Amino acid sequence: MIKLLYFARLRESLGCAEEVLDSTPQTVADLLSLLSLRGEPWQDVLAGQVLVAVNQEMAKPEDALNDGDEVGLFPPVTGG
Amino acid sequence: MLRIRVQAEPFDLSEEMSLLTKGDASIGGVASFIGLVRDSNTVADQMASVASMTLEHYPGMTEKALEKIAGQAVERWSLQGVTVIHRIGELHSTDPIVLVLAASAHRQAAFDACQYIMDVLKTTAPFWKKESLPDGSHRWVDSRESDSDAAARWLSDEG
Numbered sequence: 001m002i003k004l005l006y007f008a009r010l011r012e013s014l015g016c017a018e019e020v021l022d023s024t025p026q027t028v029a030d031l032l033s034l035l036s037l038r039g040e041p042w043q044d045v046l047a048g049q050v051l052v053a054v055n056q057e058m059a060k061p062e063d064a065l066n067d068g069d070e071v072g073l074f075p076p077v078t079g080g
Numbered sequence: 081m082l083r084i085r086v087q088a089e090p091f092d093l094s095e096e097m098s099l100l101t102k103g104d105a106s107i108g109g110v111a112s113f114i115g116l117v118r119d120s121n122t123v124a125d126q127m128a129s130v131a132s133m134t135l136e137h138y139p140g141m142t143e144k145a146l147e148k149i150a151g152q153a154v155e156r157w158s159l160q161g162v163t164v165i166h167r168i169g170e171l172h173s174t175d176p177i178v179l180v181l182a183a184s185a186h187r188q189a190a191f192d193a194c195q196y197i198m199d200v201l202k203t204t205a206p207f208w209k210k211e212s213l214p215d216g217s218h219r220w221v222d223s224r225e226s227d228s229d230a231a232a233r234w235l236s237d238e239g
Contacts, residue, residue: 053138053141075208079205
């Protein structure tokens, strides 16, 4: 089980702010593949540039996921 | 000393200066950066002029990310203290949006640290700007490649 949080443009395009995924994909890349398989709008949205944070730390595609992780998905940041 | 704040309210520069420097005679200088909400569309297209801007962030991660950046700067330049305040919520053109203060024994470290913090904040702190246009429509601000280049420069300098 992992918790997914979506922010900014991703949240609006997907019409979803958060959800709980019953399974726990092995890696960040596996999670993105799994979500893309849902079809539109997921496939299209995730084909763009998406940043991923695991437990509130920026993560790379090969980073492992563990049961109970909080995973944030969002577009490139534009603060400052 | 690190002082990290994510807040809707405006910040007070002189108050923040006092908080950062009080009682520490080893501080030789404080470099500051204040970012303002800029309306990039005013001149080119009056109709597309931005009416207001909303700052979204990732509560929890934002504070962690800012603490990490500020902590790295303190370590790298042996600073006496850093203050980072970033505003969220609805802001208008010319409103102050971000404050960075870096206190150091000597000026070069303070200048460099201030620039480092802003460059890394721009590419790793989870904030997103959404512009509201006069016709009621909205648009998310796109990230800039020049920001990534600026942040990357510090990484290549590290060796």
